[in-house]
Amino acid sequence: MSLDHEAVQEMLAARALHALDDAERVEADAAIAAHLRGCDECREATEGLEAVAADLALVAPPRRPPRLLEGRLRREIRVRGPRRRSVPDRWVAGVVASVLVAAVAGLAIWNAHLTDRVTTAEQRSANTAELIATVSNPASRTVPLITAPAGGPRAQVSAAYIPGHRRLYLFGYLPEPSPGRVYEVWLARNGVYWDAGTFLPDERGLVFVRIVTDPRRFDTLLVTLEPAGGAPAPTGPAVVTAQL
Amino acid sequence: MREDAELVRAFAGRDPSAAASLYDRYAGRVFGLGIVMLGNATQAEDLVQDTFVKLWRSAGAYDPARGSLDTWVLLVARSLAIDTLRRRVLERRTLSRSEEPLEAPPEHGPEARAETADLAERARRAMATLTPGQRAALELAYFGGKTSAEVAELEGIPIGTAKTRIRTALLRLREAMGADRAM
Numbered sequence: 171m172s173l174d175h176e177a178v179q180e181m182l183a184a185r186a187l188h189a190l191d192d193a194e195r196v197e198a199d200a201a202i203a204a205h206l207r208g209c210d211e212c213r214e215a216t217e218g219l220e221a222v223a224a225d226l227a228l229v230a231p232p233r234r235p236p237r238l239l240e241g242r243l244r245r246e247i248r249v250r251g252p253r254r255r256s257v258p259d260r261w262v263a264g265v266v267a268s269v270l271v272a273a274v275a276g277l278a279i280w281n282a283h284l285t286d287r288v289t290t291a292e293q294r295s296a297n298t299a300e301l302i303a304t305v306s307n308p309a310s311r312t313v314p315l316i317t318a319p320a321g322g323p324r325a326q327v328s329a330a331y332i333p334g335h336r337r338l339y340l341f342g343y344l345p346e347p348s349p350g351r352v353y354e355v356w357l358a359r360n361g362v363y364w365d366a367g368t369f370l371p372d373e374r375g376l377v378f379v380r381i382v383t384d385p386r387r388f389d390t391l392l393v394t395l396e397p398a399g400g401a402p403a404p405t406g407p408a409v410v411t412a413q414l
Numbered sequence: 415m416r417e418d419a420e421l422v423r424a425f426a427g428r429d430p431s432a433a434a435s436l437y438d439r440y441a442g443r444v445f446g447l448g449i450v451m452l453g454n455a456t457q458a459e460d461l462v463q464d465t466f467v468k469l470w471r472s473a474g475a476y477d478p479a480r481g482s483l484d485t486w487v488l489l490v491a492r493s494l495a496i497d498t499l500r501r502r503v504l505e506r507r508t509l510s511r512s513e514e515p516l517e518a519p520p521e522h523g524p525e526a527r528a529e530t531a532d533l534a535e536r537a538r539r540a541m542a543t544l545t546p547g548q549r550a551a552l553e554l555a556y557f558g559g560k561t562s563a564e565v566a567e568l569e570g571i572p573i574g575t576a577k578t579r580i581r582t583a584l585l586r587l588r589e590a591m592g593a594d595r596a597m
Contacts, residue, residue: 173592176581179581179585180577180578180580180581182581182582183580183583183584183585184483184555184561184562184577184580184581185553187552187556187584188492188493188496188559189555189560189561189562189565189580190561190562191561191563194561194562217480217481219561219585219588220481220485220486220489221590222480222584222587222588223489223492223556223584224484224485224486224488224489225484225485225488225536225537225556225591226491226537226541226552226556226587227443227447227488227489227491227492228443228484228488228534228538229534229538229541230443230446230447230449230450230451230452230557231444231446232443232445232446232459233442233445233446233449234442234445235441235442235459235462235531236455236459237459239441239445239459239463240434240441241436241462242463243433243437243462243466243467244430244433250488258554275508313482321486330567331442352474352475361512368472368475369472370471370472370474370475372471382497382500389517398475398476398477398480399475399480400475
């Protein structure tokens with residue numbers, strides 16, 4: 171055990187409150203993972219502290235949101251069913267196609283999906299615009315991720331970022347994971363892994379993941395399959411990976 | 415009332431009644447959290463929208479065995495609020511400024527379920543058991559989205575003390591809320 175119990179509990183508490191910066195979190199995740207293997211008390215404390223952290227949100231008094239918000243949200247998530255493609259959507263889709271084809275030749279498959287899928291969701295349009303702004307920046311870097319054997323032949327994912335900007339994007343295509351499993355992104359530096367979050371592709375397998383961090387601080391990007399909810403450290407099979 | 419897992423599955427499948435049910439239950443909570451954490455209604459609205467979109471997109475990851483729906487929704491909301499806070503590099507908002515006048519809970523819908531209201535009351539009571547130093551550290555970290563180092567700087571205390579206060583505060587809350595649950 172590399173750290174004493176109290177130090178780990180301080181890390182657990184700070185992590186439950188998201189009170190760690192990126193560098194601290196990398197170190198804390200590694201130290202906590204090592205400590206939890208031999209400490210039942212801290213393993214139990216982890217979920218307990220996170221539950222308390224969620225309950226604390228209830229201290230904030232509920233407020234009535236504006237009436238228009240619900241309608242806006244309904245449109246956003248299309249709970250009323252698919253709608254026809256609007257002219258602006260087609261325009262966005264066209265721009266997406268042309269800019270991306272010109273900017274990133276290796277994304278043809280993703281782009282073909284995108285032009286079809288960008289039709290309705292405003293969120294997706296926003297995501298797409300964000301991605302276009304990144305990959306069309308002359309300083310940007312786009313890194314194709316290598317498909318690991320377990321990932322299967324259908325995986326096609328790239329990472330994009332602008333050096334100096336605290337944004338790293340993963341985009342492309344991944345098959346739907348089996349029930350009860352999610353994809354989890356890991357960033358690593360010198361063999362120490364940082365959990366960058368879990369995600370699921372949309373219903374057509376399209377992936378858009380935005381990670382708020384400076385990618386230059388890491389040397390490796392890895393996507394694994396993990397149980398729903400994610401894992402504290404990579405445990406599942408590698409799906410795609412890249413050297414940053 | 416639908417089981418939570420069924421409700422989330424239906425929401426993921428774009429069932430309008432499931433979306434309305436979740437909205438009634440949580441929109442006021444998330445909006446209230448947004449007002450406290452972000453300090454303005456516009457960003458609180460965005461927080462509600464972003465939270466529901468994220469819940470919809472990640473509905474497949476919800477596992478009732480790992481925690482209640484309340485916990486999942488509020489963790490997602492708070493995590494998004496922290497992302498917003500940390501993008502405000504130049505802002506120096508104080509907690510006192512974010513404490514807007516209280517407003518009665520929304521009148522419509524069943525979101526003010528007795529169970530959630532009871533949990534909220536327990537959380538408030540538990541907060542009252544903290545020392546002023548612990549409470550300040552917890553509020554800055556939790557509602558202000560500050561890191562331990564930023565809490566230390568704002569409070570004028572060593573970082574080790576800030577970490578200890580956060581840890582002690584959270585453990586005391588866990589004990590206090592657990593004891594309340596047992597009563």
